[in-house]
Amino acid sequence: MSDPIKKITLKDGTVRYRFVVDIGRDPETGKRQQKTFTFDTKREARAEYDKTRHKVNEGTYIRPSNTTVGEYLDGWLEGATRNLRVSSKRSYRDALRPVREQLGATPIQRVTKADIERMVTWMETAGRRRGGKPGTGLGPRSVRLTLGRLTAAFEMATLEGLVARNVAKLVKPPKYKPAKPDTWSKDEVRLFLLKAKDDRLDAAWRLTLYGLRRGEVLGLRWDEDVDFGTFATQCGKHEVKWCVDCYVEGTATVHVQQACVLVEGKVLIVPPKSENGFRKLPLDVAAASALHTLKVKQAEEKLAVGEGYVSSGYVVVDEVGEPVHPEWYSDEFGRLSKRAGVKRIVLHEGRHTALSLMEKAGVPISIVSKWAGHYDTAFTYSTYVHASDEDLHTGTEALGKLYG
Template sequence: MTTPRDTPASRRVRANGDGTVYQRKDSRWEAAGYVLAPGNTRKRVRVYGTTRKEALAKLTEKIAASNLGLPVPSAQGSVTAYLTYWLENVAVHHLRENTHTRYTAVVYRYLIPGLGKKKLTRLTAKDVRTWLNQLRATCQCCTRRLDARRDQPRCCTVGQCCRKLLSPLTLTYIHSVLKSALEHAVREEEIPRNVARNVRTGTPRPRRFEPLTAHEARQLLTTAEGHRLHALFELALHTGLRKGELLGLRWEDLDLDRGTAAVRRTLQRTSTGGLTTLPTKTRASERRIALPARCRQSLKHHHEEQQRDRHMAGTEWQHNGYVFTTPQGRPIDPTNLTRAFATLLRKAGLRRIRFHDVRHSTATLLLEQGVELVVIKELLGHAHIGVTATVYAHVRLRLQRDAIDILGHALHNPAETADQPDDGDYPPPCAASVR
């Protein structure tokens, strides 16, 4: 009488639910079993190996993952096919048009050429890391043949590589687009996990900006007096509103008697819709801010000037309700505002900065005046206070240095504090005004 121990390994009866394993005619081993599939259904899968142990190990791994609630991947196509599907059917409904345009450029310029031929289900963290390392060291002028499009080639085409490499910030952005696409594939149960999340690209250094000093800000406002957009530049410096938020303001959003403004929308130019009014950047960006007295007076004067422009334009006036418009009542293109700002900087004799640096200037000047970080966060409309703290970390370091200098001055001049009673009623040295 034979016992199960005496039965050959290939003919043993496996327990219910463990699947089956047998040797094929081509001498390979095949294992088959039922695992969890998308839609809370079960699907029979087959795996192969050169030995019984190898095939059984593969099947055991799939069954173990199934028992943990991870469905078997259902995607059979390439990364190219999935990224195309994601852009056309998913991202287009969840992203702003300009953001979707940038994502599309990243997908077709970097992701598809680098990873497009791989199967989505077989994409590994090692593949992503290897591709990013290659992308980091590749000259984009050579790869995209940028020099060949010039009238007079001067670098890559003539054999002198210019080493036009991608910046760490661009690499991080490319990596984030891939993570977003694969994250949706996980949600749709196309793949079991997002392999791009296991790859670290490092934290890029924040982009340097040169905010205006208090003296430069006063010089800019003095030069802007008499400019038809003087109220806009003054409002930008006093409140730190974004360019699109300024251009998207309507008179109905302002309460000049109470001195408040409601930020509800932003004005942007898109490739399909032209100048378009969109919701604010984030939910936190939709906010109500206080208007200083100087801005209230400027806005009242600007309203009178706009009424005169409307009277002179006559039937050509296009009433849209915007606070800042062209002489014909049309909304102002953000690019034209950038040009006007650059002209104003030259006229004032100031260095060239971005318009967005005016926003940074507002936050920097507020921090230097000792305003609490949470107040600046609410004024700027940041979603999290960590964003405010990170962007303006250099300012906080300077304030710490000033506070330490004040303390050091007090410690090295005991005569100045000897006559003061130490009863706890005096504020600490760091509470002194900042220079």
């Protein structure tokens, strides 16, 4: 068998050593591919020939590719986000914006750990493009999210045989300690709800503090999602409809089947985050009565406005029937909190408040988790159930009874 390494002499008399290796077929065209290698010495050529042949035979040879990081991410995102909600897809795209800006035009096979380290430094010092002053640094949470998405993409590229190893895994993410969500005590909740009683959206605020997400509250529709049950019929004892005295807990329900969310400035209607998000929640008499009061109020407003009234069918609308904007709803929650004289928490912390108070009241965590629409009780416990310093007195009382 002839030696695959050939000695060649260039026009200027320089001697080189060259060999050609069959590296298999192009996965897209099916055509046979060969690669030519040239070295200064036969020893170097022999070493590279043996190494390359071994990799080809083992199936670990990485074919040269000019695919850029940006091009690869386009394809990776299509598969990685195929079954995700629109808002989740946006989260992926946003996380990879710094990568596209700093490394998008670079061939993926040429990206080094140093390239990614420089991108991280740029993100921490000047990477902000929105959500604050452009040109300032991004926080550790944003940097970690970007690194996480990039690492996942490079991991797939490694499995596909496009790159030899995942250099993104070698970059250490910045330390990040998430802020602990703030919650209200049951007394603060009562103060807020007392003030909210005079607000036309009392029912919505109550549902928020029953643990529904903002999008879930704003996505509720009268006909499809709210069922008053026998509350809407004449009771046997007092012979009146909407009888609070005869209301049986859970008679009325709200069915969470969709959410109204804000994505890139656009209001969209999307299904719940998961199958667990589809749920029918039984209501107490206070929530059921507040919903009935709101329905009556909207009927009066429709008569007053006349033809200009928008019959959207949604529960949470303004005085002319238009569904309220998600950002307005969050801001209004803050304004109402201030008027109620309670400490300021963000709207989503109302959900944390509800689930924490349910757990403290002795509701089994499995029920709390199902109420919240979560897939896992451990997630509910670790993310949404919080104990305050005042709650430590419960431990003191328990120990006193045990050891007293």
